Amino acid sequence: MKAVVVYESLWGNTAAVAGAIAQGLGLGAQALSTAQALPEVVADADLVVAGGPVFAFHLSTDHARGSIRRHPEPGAPAPDWSHPSVRSWMDALPVGSARCAAFDTRVPGPFGKGAPTVADGLQAKGYQLVAPPEGFIVTGKFGPLRPGELDRARRWGEQLLERAQLV
Numbered sequence: 646m647k648a649v650v651v652y653e654s655l656w657g658n659t660a661a662v663a664g665a666i667a668q669g670l671g672l673g674a675q676a677l678s679t680a681q682a683l684p685e686v687v688a689d690a691d692l693v694v695a696g697g698p699v700f701a702f703h704l705s706t707d708h709a710r711g712s713i714r715r716h717p718e719p720g721a722p723a724p725d726w727s728h729p730s731v732r733s734w735m736d737a738l739p740v741g742s743a744r745c746a747a748f749d750t751r752v753p754g755p756f757g758k759g760a761p762t763v764a765d766g767l768q769a770k771g772y773q774l775v776a777p778p779e780g781f782i783v784t785g786k787f788g789p790l791r792p793g794e795l796d797r798a799r800r801w802g803e804q805l806l807e808r809a810q811l812v
């Protein structure tokens with residue numbers, strides 16, 4: 646089974662979670678940014694896991710990214726603009742039938758989720774969801790991840806593998 650984990654990440658939190666999920670999956674699974682996860686890389690995957698950050702109560706949008714870019718907060722860490730939003734990546738994703746799962750990173754509390762939107766986008770392209778969308782928590786606006794979240798992401802990756810093999 647080939648698995649890929651695809652992420653959008655401006656400050657590295659979602660990238661770190663993607664890396665931990667890939668570790669949990671094993672199988673040589675790779676965590677790839679939305680720029681690295683070209684259609685031909687995803688085309689032969691049996692399991693596609695994708696995630697992104699929550700900005701302004703929703704899965705990152707090009708509008709939110711534009712606003713972050715135009716209005717940098719004084720003293721904020723520099724964002725990584727090397728890759729597009731996971732929404733744009735999903736728009737360009739060819740139709741497929743592989744299994745899939747979705748995750749996000751966000752602050753604690755009722756301030757929006759992104760993973761359900763990723764799950765909807767993947768399913769709209771024909772992919773089969775094997776687990777409920779999952780969120781991983783940061784303790785501040787730019788991170789870091791809450792202690793234990795990378796372990797939880799690793800375990801979630803292990804569970805995804807089991808579920809994907811059962812479906």
Ligand SMILES: Cc1cc2nc3c(=O)[nH]c(=O)nc-3n(C[C@H](O)[C@H](O)[C@H](O)COP(=O)(O)O)c2cc1C
Pocket residue numbers: 653654655656657658659660697698699700701702703713750751752753756757783785786787788
């Ligand atoms: C400008 C900005 C807006 C944010 N808005 C929200 C929000 O509405 N809800 C939320 O749960 N987290 C919000 N966050 C927290 C991010 O979701 C969190 O830091 C995420 O892990 C960033 O992912 P990244 O490091 O992979 O870019 C916001 C962070 C920033 C910088």
